[in-house]
Amino acid sequence: MSREGRLQESRASIVIVPTTTSYELEPCQEQRAPRKRGGKSGSGVVSQDQTYCPKNYLMSGGHRAAAKDREDQLLQLNRAAIKDLRNANSALANELSRTRLACQEDLDSMRQDLATYASDLKIEQDHAASARQQLATTSAALQHAERHHHCRVKELQKRLRDEHTLRSKVESECESMKGQAAAYKEKLQEATTGQAQAARLAADLEVEQTLHQKAKSHLATLESRLQKETSTREQLWMKSSDLDERVKKLTERNDRLVDDLRDSETAAATANGRVAQLEPQLERVQQRSEELRAELQASKQETSSLSQQVAEMEAAAAMHLGQQAEWERSRKDLDKARHDVERLRRALDRSDVEKRDQQHKATAVKQALQAAERDLQSTQSELAETRQRGDSELTRLGEEYDLTKQAFETLQGQHQSLKEKLIRSKNDNSELREEVDSLSKVKDRQRTLELQLKEAGETREAFAALKAQFISHHDMLEVKEHELVRQDGKVQEMAEMLRGVSQRLSDGGRTWEAEKRSLEGHINRTQHSMREAQATADQLRERVEGLERSKASLGSKLAVAQEEVAHLKAELGDHSSQTAKLRAQLHSIHDAHSKELASKGRIVEDVVGALRNEEAAKLVAQRDAQTARTRMHQLEANLSDTSGARQLAEDAATCTSATLNSLKKKAHAYKKENKTLLTNYDDWLKTLVSQRGHIPASYDDGISNY
Secondary structure (H helix, E strand, O other), X not given: OXXXXXXXHHHHHOOOOOOOOOOOOOOOOOOXXXXXXXXXXXXXXXXXXXXXXXXXXXXXXXXXHHHHHHHHHHHHHHHHHHHHHHHHHHHHHHHHHHHHHHHXXXXXXXXXXXXXXXXXXXXXXXXXXXXXXXXXXXXXXXXXXXXXXXXXXXXXXHHHHHHHHHHXXXXXXXXXXXXXXXXXXXXXXXXXXXXXXHHHHHHHHHHHHHHHHHHHHHHHHHOOHHHHHHHHHHHHHHHHHHHHHHHHHHHHHHHHHHHHHHHHHHHHHHHHHHOXXXXXXXXXXXHHHHHHHHHHHHHHHHHHHHHHHHHHHHHHHXXXXXXXXXXXXXXXXXXXXXXXXXXXXXXHHHHHHHHHHHHHHHXXXXXXXXXXXXXXXXXXXXXXXXXXXXXXXXXXXXXXXHHHHHHHHHHHHHHHHHHHHHHHOOOOHHHXXXXXXXXXXXXXXXXXXXHHHHHHHHHHHHHXXXXXXXXXXXXXXXXXXXXXXXXXXXXXXXXXXXXXXHHHHHOOOOOHHHHHHHHHHHHHHHHHHHHHHHHHHHHHHHHHHHHHHHHHHHHHHHHHHHHHHHHHHHHHHHHHHHHHHHHHXXXXXXXXXXXXXXXXXXXXXXXXXXXXXXHHHHHHHHHHHHHXXXXXXXXXXXXXXXXXXXHHHHHHHHHHHHHHHHHHHHHHHHHHHHHHHHHHHHHHHHHHHHHHOOOXXXXXXXXXXX
């Protein structure tokens, strides 16, 4: 229905009540003639009352004509006033119908707004219920994650304690290794002293050679005495042959023992790579070597006893030299002695050559040991550097973990505050939608942070694996250090053997025969010691080669570990940059969210104020309409009072015009406020689109609902 039709309908519904009093006189109305009193009808004097007739103007005279004129004037004035009142009443009815129509339209629009608001409220209540369910699920997930996080923290604390104990053990072992290195240096110094003693022994041998020359001159004097030594010499020869057989047996036994030692040392050298698995075999080999050393010591004691017996026998022969003077046998014996001396001289020359070779080998072994010591020091320094790097990486990982944990706790606090805000503002439709969006953002951030925590845990596990590799490398280094300690023990044994050789050489007999036999024993012992030294040198060379190979493998492994550490550092740098970016984004989101909340709060306050003002304006309009109705009824009831009715009509017209103007102003202000709200909402949507890159689905749903 159009506005004009509604206006006609409202005008038709307005009824003008007729006035109760009127100055209008009916022209056909006739007054009853007054009753005649006394007197005769035919008297010539007639009173004014008796002769009154409204239509008999001629009889009433000029007075009645004037009264008639006054009445006509009054009637005209009354008709004009009634006409004016009717015109004013029609105008008032038009205005009242217009106001009623406007109020009805406003009521219809308000009812539609209330219906849309009710539907939006229902939708938002559904969203709030789903958001509550999501909050319950997220809170349960957060509790589970927190429990898992506590378990991981406990495991990390336990690992840190274990690592601290391992570190203390490694430091104590390093101290012990330093002490062993100092002892090894002392042993090397003792070896150098043994070499000096060997040089002194060489000088003693030269002195002995001079003595041997003197003995030759002394042999010329002994040629006369050699004839007397036939019988005793044969006996002594038999005894010496027996002793030679025993010495041969002992030398064969020594050779077998040396072969056994070589076999055991070669077996130990071949099994060096499996030391960790073959420790009991190594212990058995060491026991066997100790037994062999004991047997060697026993054989040395036997040879010393035999040398004593030979010395006694030579003393007995010296006692019988004066008694036997057979020239031919003594010359034969002299030739034999000369051959023996030449043989001993060749043996001494060979022993000198072997001694020089042994000295060269000892220097080579010493250099190899020094190189091994330098390699050990370099590996220890690399181990300390890798340990320091591991500690720094551990501290850095702990700091990154603490920072991510703090960010996670701040997000939990924001999540809790958003949950409280959601509980406080569950009746507010616009805030509820925005809070749900912010909750979804917080959930996304929380998921990203959980992923970052998982990545940090994976990096920590990778670092733990690297640390386990580092510990295994350290164990291998400890095994190599134990091997070096065993090599040091063997070098010490060699030094002791050299000292024993020097002592045996220094404690030789004074006579030429005793010196000859002692030199033979010393030559045998030196040959044995040279064989042992050669075997130990070979073993040391093999072990040095094994150490070099292990060093190369350790170097490659350390390079791989350093590359992995560098990769982990790069990953940690990426994670730190990502966490910094996330922190900046969180700060910006928090600031934008606080600004949005403040602007939304202001907008909501403005909207609530506008709605309240609108409701107050509606109430005022209803009251004004009610007062207008009451005034209209009063005007219709009091049309008889023209002046009062006119005044009331004018007052009502002014009031209605004022209310209409106020309603127009309020409607204009309401439209202006709605326009500002729409512009603010569009600006907020533009900023949101610029931040997130897309329009939220809730806004599209709201636009479709509207």
